[in-house]
Amino acid sequence: MTAPALDAPDASFIERLSAHFGAESITAYRARQDAMLAALDRFRAVPRIRTEAERARAWTAKQLLGSLWCHLVNSQDRRAAEVAGLEHQWARALARWSGRLLARTPEARTIARYLCWHRHYCGFVPEHVVEVAAAYGVLRRFRREWEPRRLFVGVVGLYAKVGDNTFTLDWQGRHHRRYSDVCVPQVFGLHPYYEAFIQTPAGQAVAAALPPLEPDYVDESFTTHGDAKHAARVPALRRSERLRVRELLAAPVRVDPTHGAIDVADPGVPASGAPRTRSATELSEAKHVQSFDAA
Known part of the structure; x- marks a missing residue:
């Protein structure tokens, strides 16, 4: 140099x-x-x-x-x-x-916002959530230069202002960051709960089936959440959006009198021929999901 x-x-x-x-x-x-x-x-x-x-x-x-x-x-x-x-x-x-490149339907926007949310519903099945989000077209796969062997997944279809390095003062003397518009399509990271699933062998197989990022996405497109320069605010889901998330992403469950709770979306029949039953943890999560509909 x-x-x-x-x-x-x-x-x-x-x-x-x-x-x-x-x-x-x-x-x-x-x-x-x-x-x-x-x-x-x-x-x-x-x-x-x-x-x-x-x-x-x-x-x-x-x-x-x-x-x-x-x-x-x-x-x-x-x-x-x-x-x-x-x-x-x-x-x-x-x-x-x-x-x-923005999401056009309320369902797609809500799913994308949920995946960027700072919370997650523990009863949701990560594989089912990723598959539904992929069907709505709000996920893209990409690779990172420092880890080229692994696939990563980003959330697209959203627009959010990003932080500047200038601030305003309120009447109490507190600093508030200014936020500016952007002119490129943005890619947001998944919630760690779903990112952890993507890094599993099953998640890597799901990620491989996703479409890659379009050429429109440049280095400046990758946007984080938080209070920092070039970072966006964490989205806040309204009550109506939370209800829509539960309707769209909660995996359907049916209760079998012999084998217990079985996934309808993924029956999972093992080699023995008997339907796959859930563990105690999965059953508790299934009840948590079912309680959403009853609430």
Whole structure:
């Protein structure tokens, strides 16, 4: 990596840092930003995005404008506001294109929100929940660079503002994080209860049948939950959504007088020919699920 401090002793800390992360000298960094500023008129006409190739070009244009804006702000250049306006226009075009990937039905949105919730219903069968969520199209599989042999599953179809690094103050002097809109489709992590199932052999088989992430999803699409920069608030399920979750995701159960509670969705007949019966823990969870319908 090039040491940026050697060719420009007058460079600011921000310029040194930007050049360092770009693996270029400060002279090259300044030249790139000056060339971008000279070609600014080419970015004024924002086309309507209709294809994946146009989306990729629009995303590149927004990134270039964002880098130029940071450079102008750090240089205290008055043209920073103009560049910010252009970047916002490209972001709006990308947001309109990304809107086609949002969940369209209340059922799909509710299931996706439940999988991102900070709670879970212990009576739900993880395999059944994942299969239902996959049928509603809110799950995608992907691999991580540091663990390429395993499949991971993300929740898609939702939109959530993400945290900024600026805050407001209320009348009591408490800080409240600001949240900003996003222009790319988002991928959220599963609740740990279901993520643990995905990492089992049975879960890996289920994950392999899921569709992969579309090219629209970029590195910035992966969104965590919490109070942090680039993180979204944890969704809060209303009572109506909780009732809908119980109706959609509770595995159907029938009680057999001879063999006990048996899954209707997955009868599971072992090699002996007798229906698979549930353990004491599973029976207790089944009663917990049944109590939802009675409530």
